[in-house]
Amino acid sequence: MPVALYIDSTRGPYPVHVGQALTSAMDAEHDARTYDGPLAVVAHPPCKDWGSFAHWSLPDADRKSCGPRAVAQVRAFGGVLEHPARSRLWIECGLPRPGELPDSHGGWTLEVNQCDWGHPARKKTWLYIAGVAPHELPPIPPAREPTHVIAPSKTPQARAAARGRHIPKSQRHLTPPAFASWLIELATRVERNRSTHHVHI
Numbered sequence: 001m002p003v004a005l006y007i008d009s010t011r012g013p014y015p016v017h018v019g020q021a022l023t024s025a026m027d028a029e030h031d032a033r034t035y036d037g038p039l040a041v042v043a044h045p046p047c048k049d050w051g052s053f054a055h056w057s058l059p060d061a062d063r064k065s066c067g068p069r070a071v072a073q074v075r076a077f078g079g080v081l082e083h084p085a086r087s088r089l090w091i092e093c094g095l096p097r098p099g100e101l102p103d104s105h106g107g108w109t110l111e112v113n114q115c116d117w118g119h120p121a122r123k124k125t126w127l128y129i130a131g132v133a134p135h136e137l138p139p140i141p142p143a144r145e146p147t148h149v150i151a152p153s154k155t156p157q158a159r160a161a162a163r164g165r166h167i168p169k170s171q172r173h174l175t176p177p178a179f180a181s182w183l184i185e186l187a188t189r190v191e192r193n194r195s196t197h198h199v200h201i
Contacts (some may be wrong), residue, residue, distance in 0.1 A: 001039065001191070002022060002023065002039050002040040002041060002042060002079060002184060002187035002188055002191060003022060003023050003025065003026065003035065003040075003041055004017075004022055004024075004025040004026070004041070004043075004044070004180075005025075005026050005043045005044070005045075005070060006027070006028075006044045006045045006070060007025050007026065007032075007044055008044075008174070009025065009029070012180070013175055013176070013180040013181075014042075014175075014180055017180070017184060021181075021185075021188065022042075032066070033065065035073060037073075038077060040078040040079035040187040040188075040190035040191050041074060041077055041078075041079035041081075041187060042180075042183045042186075042187050043070040043073060043074055043079065043080070044082050044175065045067045045081065045089075046064075047067075047087060047173070048060070048063065049063060049067070050064070050067055050083065050087045050089045050092075067083075067092070068092060071093045071095065071128065074128060074130050075105040075107060075130055078130050078132075078187070078193075078194065079129075079130065079131060079186075079187040079190055080128065080130075080183055081127070081128040082126075082183065083125070083126055084125060085125060085126050087126060090109070090126065090128075095107065095128050097126075098110060098111040106130055107128055107129060108128075108130075109127065109128050110127045110129060110134070111124060111125070111126055111127075112124075112140065113125070113144075114175075114179055115144050115145070115146040116142070116144050117176045117178040117182060118176035118177070118178050119146075119174075119176045120147050120148035121147075121149055121150045121167055122149075122150075131189075131193055131194070132186060132190055136189055136193070137186060138182050138185045138186055140182075141178070148167045149167070
């Protein structure tokens, strides 16, 4: 069973899976950066220092270091890293963008919309994946239309249309339970590939 790293242990969906679909789930208190294998990972490193809203956050070198460390963990042990679309982590670590060929570690990137798994907003997300090929992914659910928005709209007309539909900042980062289950299944398939020697990590 894989492990989940850099999770929200108080409001996130991962702790309930420990002992069933996950071996363990490590949050900030347990410092997921210390994880050193060998199981595949589902990594949610903090995105405050890497995403589109990074300029709104106070720099934190300790927090920022989680991103490159999570990339190294996925490359070493297989699994998946989740971050906002166009995260600067991709430039920092030389990760392939969606549609590009896999990197020298066999890692590749998939863009998804979290609303397809139940998030109220579209929330475009990039997944850096190592250890499973595109045709080996768990089934992706049908597209859904979002009911809410995350970022402030750019025009007065768009702002008026979105009024009352903005997600509170405290809830934007939360992972839909169905999406967490899908990511766990993806990492489980990495473990399965390793056990059958189908894919070498």
